[in-house]
Amino acid sequence: MKDVGMGGVSVSGILAVTASNAAIWTFGIYTIAVFVIAAFANRLLQGKSFLSEYFLGSRGLGMWAFALTFAATSASGGSFTGFPAKIYTHGWILALWISSYMVYPICTMGLLGKRVNQVARKSGSITIPDVLRDRFESPAFGIVAMLLIVFFLSFNLIAQFKAGSVLLQTLIEDAEIFQSLSHTCGLMIQGNSFFEGVEPGYFCCLLSFGILVILYTTYGGFHAVVWTDVLQGIVMVFGVAIMLPLTLSQVGGMRSGTELMAKMIPPRIASGRLDFDQATDQPVTLKDLWFGRTDEDGEQHLYRLSRSISLPAGATSAENVTFVELITPEEIDLQWKRLEENRSSSSATKVQEDITGAVGSGERDALNLAETEEIAKAYWPFDADSNPSVKPLMTVHFDEVQEYSYGAGEPGNYVSGPAPMGPSEAGRTDEDVAAAAGFLPLGMAISFFFMWAISGTGQPQYMVRLMAFKDSKTLRRAIITVTIYYGLIYFPLVIIFCYSRILLPGMENEADQIMPAMAVTLTEGVGHGWLAGLLIAAPFAAVMSTVDSFLLVISSALVRDLYQRNIHPSASDQTVKRLSYLTTLIIGSIALIFAINPPKFLQDIIVYVGSGLAACFLFPVVALLYWKRSNVWGCLGSMLVGFSSHLMMHIASWLQGGEFTNPVDLFGLGPVVIGLAASLLAVLIITPLTPKPSEKLVEKYFSVPSTT
Amino acid sequence: MKSTEDPVYRHSKREAIAILLLWGASFLWTVPYCYEYGYRTAGEELELDLFWGLPSWVVWGVAVPWVVCGLVAIGMCAFYIQDDDLEPAESLSSEVNSSESSNSS
Numbered sequence: 001m002k003d004v005g006m007g008g009v010s011v012s013g014i015l016a017v018t019a020s021n022a023a024i025w026t027f028g029i030y031t032i033a034v035f036v037i038a039a040f041a042n043r044l045l046q047g048k049s050f051l052s053e054y055f056l057g058s059r060g061l062g063m064w065a066f067a068l069t070f071a072a073t074s075a076s077g078g079s080f081t082g083f084p085a086k087i088y089t090h091g092w093i094l095a096l097w098i099s100s101y102m103v104y105p106i107c108t109m110g111l112l113g114k115r116v117n118q119v120a121r122k123s124g125s126i127t128i129p130d131v132l133r134d135r136f137e138s139p140a141f142g143i144v145a146m147l148l149i150v151f152f153l154s155f156n157l158i159a160q161f162k163a164g165s166v167l168l169q170t171l172i173e174d175a176e177i178f179q180s181l182s183h184t185c186g187l188m189i190q191g192n193s194f195f196e197g198v199e200p201g202y203f204c205c206l207l208s209f210g211i212l213v214i215l216y217t218t219y220g221g222f223h224a225v226v227w228t229d230v231l232q233g234i235v236m237v238f239g240v241a242i243m244l245p246l247t248l249s250q251v252g253g254m255r256s257g258t259e260l261m262a263k264m265i266p267p268r269i270a271s272g273r274l275d276f277d278q279a280t281d282q283p284v285t286l287k288d289l290w291f292g293r294t295d296e297d298g299e300q301h302l303y304r305l306s307r308s309i310s311l312p313a314g315a316t317s318a319e320n321v322t323f324v325e326l327i328t329p330e331e332i333d334l335q336w337k338r339l340e341e342n343r344s345s346s347s348a349t350k351v352q353e354d355i356t357g358a359v360g361s362g363e364r365d366a367l368n369l370a371e372t373e374e375i376a377k378a379y380w381p382f383d384a385d386s387n388p389s390v391k392p393l394m395t396v397h398f399d400e401v402q403e404y405s406y407g408a409g410e411p412g413n414y415v416s417g418p419a420p421m422g423p424s425e426a427g428r429t430d431e432d433v434a435a436a437a438g439f440l441p442l443g444m445a446i447s448f449f450f451m452w453a454i455s456g457t458g459q460p461q462y463m464v465r466l467m468a469f470k471d472s473k474t475l476r477r478a479i480i481t482v483t484i485y486y487g488l489i490y491f492p493l494v495i496i497f498c499y500s501r502i503l504l505p506g507m508e509n510e511a512d513q514i515m516p517a518m519a520v521t522l523t524e525g526v527g528h529g530w531l532a533g534l535l536i537a538a539p540f541a542a543v544m545s546t547v548d549s550f551l552l553v554i555s556s557a558l559v560r561d562l563y564q565r566n567i568h569p570s571a572s573d574q575t576v577k578r579l580s581y582l583t584t585l586i587i588g589s590i591a592l593i594f595a596i597n598p599p600k601f602l603q604d605i606i607v608y609v610g611s612g613l614a615a616c617f618l619f620p621v622v623a624l625l626y627w628k629r630s631n632v633w634g635c636l637g638s639m640l641v642g643f644s645s646h647l648m649m650h651i652a653s654w655l656q657g658g659e660f661t662n663p664v665d666l667f668g669l670g671p672v673v674i675g676l677a678a679s680l681l682a683v684l685i686i687t688p689l690t691p692k693p694s695e696k697l698v699e700k701y702f703s704v705p706s707t708t
Numbered sequence: 709m710k711s712t713e714d715p716v717y718r719h720s721k722r723e724a725i726a727i728l729l730l731w732g733a734s735f736l737w738t739v740p741y742c743y744e745y746g747y748r749t750a751g752e753e754l755e756l757d758l759f760w761g762l763p764s765w766v767v768w769g770v771a772v773p774w775v776v777c778g779l780v781a782i783g784m785c786a787f788y789i790q791d792d793d794l795e796p797a798e799s800l801s802s803e804v805n806s807s808e809s810s811n812s813s
Contacts, residue, residue: 096738096770099734100731100734102770102774107731114789256761258763410750415754415756416754417746446739449738476786480785483781487775495762704715
């Protein structure tokens with residue numbers, strides 16, 4: 001065990017107050033805008049077939065609406081939270097990880113687009129289970145598809161609800177109005193066992209975000225979702241366009257940024273305990289906190305407190321605290337200078353006041369002199385000499401220091417493959433193999449090339465958008481638009497967040513906060529803190545546009561595929577309408593309740609859902625669209641084999657004592673490739689062994705009456 | 709009545725094959741190139757080769773192919789993918805009821 005006496009404490013929010021107030025305004029304007037949109041969309045529902053309009057926008061989407069709703073739905077919260085976090089953690093290898101986005105738009109829209117739209121028109125389908133059912137006249141097939149969609153997307157909905165709430169919290173947590181609201185919320189849920197461990201701030205944001213999305217989706221239906229997607233799609237591309245030049249200017253250009261990255265050595269992750277010299281006199285949250293010391297050899301060490309710690313009044317210590325210790329000398333030097341500069345800035349003065357107020361500065365006289373001496377050796381920007389109000393108030397005890405499982409002690413891993421992998425990513429069943437192979441071994445690189453472009457094609461929530469465009473000219477133009485749009489977003493994101501390692505070091509344990517943190521750093525760096533609100537609106541928009549689409553797909557599955565087509569086919573339009581509103585409301589509310597205590601590993605759940613849906617839907621849908629010989633047995637078999645083989649790789653991990661969300665690899669390949677391969681084999685083997693489809697169906701979907 | 713193969717099906721199939729070829733070409737270039745020039749074995753000395761300030765394997769393995777694939781995709785949409793006559797949207801207003809009745813019958 002290593003004990004290090006530390007002095008001085010910074011307590012500051014990721015967002016400056018100015019940015020937080022701007023963010024409140026952004027959120028307010030957003031809220032108004034989406035409700036106006038929902039109201040217009042609701043007016044469109046009048047006088048049209050309710051179901052077709054509510055769930056599919058009457059198949060009348062023009063180019064911009066179709067392109068941007070497709071792009072915004074595909075770019076989920078992961079694009080602006082999980083993806084930047086991965087770039088930050090692993091470096092330039094993420095360019096390869098995401099590289100199949102170069103063909104993503106043409107694959108996901110072009111491979112099935114025209115044909116699925118036509119088949120849906122021929123069969124009068126509104127949902128994907130509708131298409132499967134009608135194409136083979138098999139209600140059972142439709143029900144299986146519906147159950148799989150509800151199963152997978154419900155998980156994802158919870159994950160996205162959490163992502164949205166966390167983002168919103170980051171966005172507004174320093175605003176006074178939010179803090180008082182959060183305090184009130186905390187008092188309301190205090191003592192209720194259901195809310196045990198739930199942070200009041202998160203709960204407030206979940207309620208605001210959840211209720212907003214549920215209401216506008218419920219009220220406006222498909223058109224509300226599409227139009228808000230358009231708004232959100234525009235916000236996303238502007239966000240990236242602003243961030244890229246700001247990043248490049250602040251790291252001194254690409255060359256100097258990449259050269260510094262090449263020198264970077266993965267940090268060490270330390271865990272331990274914080275002891276306070278005096279009990280806190282009021283509840284306090286510690287975050288964005290650095291500890292520095294200079295050892296006997298004159299070597300500087302920097303540790304960053306991971307995540308925030310909320311302490312009640314009267315706390316004398318904080319257990320299970322983790323730190324990131326910077327190892328790269330150039331990084332330490334750079335960050336030390338930055339901390340020094342901040343020390344004399346006005347924000348540092350504010351920080352200092354927070355500390356003294358929070359931990360009981362009135363009793364500083366009782367400080368231990370020996371510890372003060374220790375502090376003299378340790379170093380912190382707010383040193384005792386120049387800031388008499390800041391005295392040694394904490395002692396850090398490190399219990400365990402962990403090295404990265406791949407890349408420890410070695411420079412160059414952030415600019416080359418297979419890239420570093422942190423100890424926190426252990427827990428995989430094949431931990432040793434993974435540690436030896438790094439973040440992206442060749443097999444995983446191949447898997448991810450399949451994962452995005454090919455598995456993206458197999459997502460029913462995107463396919464349903466392909467059923468909504470007006471004509472094939474719209475499809476062609478939309479593919480061009482999305483190709484340009486994604487080129488403007490994804491590669492620049494890799495550049496921005498690779499260099500975020502330089503601007504914001506030590507965030508490995510809270511890399512999912514890197515996007516809002518960068519927004520603040522970049523905008524404050526140029527003296528426009530208010531702009532952060534606008535930048536953070538981009539990921540917020542991404543989450544919102546995904547959540548609303550999922551919500552509608554799930555409720556359409558239940559209302560259309562289960563109730564109307566299987567339980568009560570002759571239900572009146574009025575009944576269906578009420579049921580649609582009610583189902584959307586209920587599904588959204590259930591997801592919201594589960595998101596209060598969401599499962600861990602949300603990003604892994606998102607990957608599990610995406611790859612699982614592809615394994616279930618891609619080849620059955622390809623077969624029914626393009627293979628005349630395809631039949632219900634082959635397609636249903638393919639769907640079930642894809643589902644079970646994908647699931648087995650996750651269950652195998654769990655049976656071996658690993659996490660369910662960290663599947664085993666087979667031949668170095670991930671579940672998406674194995675699931676897709678199994679599904680393809682199943683359709684190719686089962687179809688010829690089972691009866692041919694009826695002539696009538698083949699005729700209907702593959703022929704047109706001859707004009708001669 | 710005699711029938712002929714649906715042109716939307718025929719065109720879509722041909723276009724899907726071309727798109728798959730594009731995906732295959734991008735895969736066959738990007739993954740092997742990046743693996744060859746962007747990967748190191750543990751302990752191997754790093755030779756940092758920059759182009760436009762980025763690691764050169766990123767430029768030639770990902771950025772340039774990204775631009776090329778984008779241009780090819782745009783070219784395919786402009787000149788190769790055909791405009792087909794999908795079923796007119798106005799006949800769809802009654803589709804829910806018609807599918808219901810076909811289901812119940």
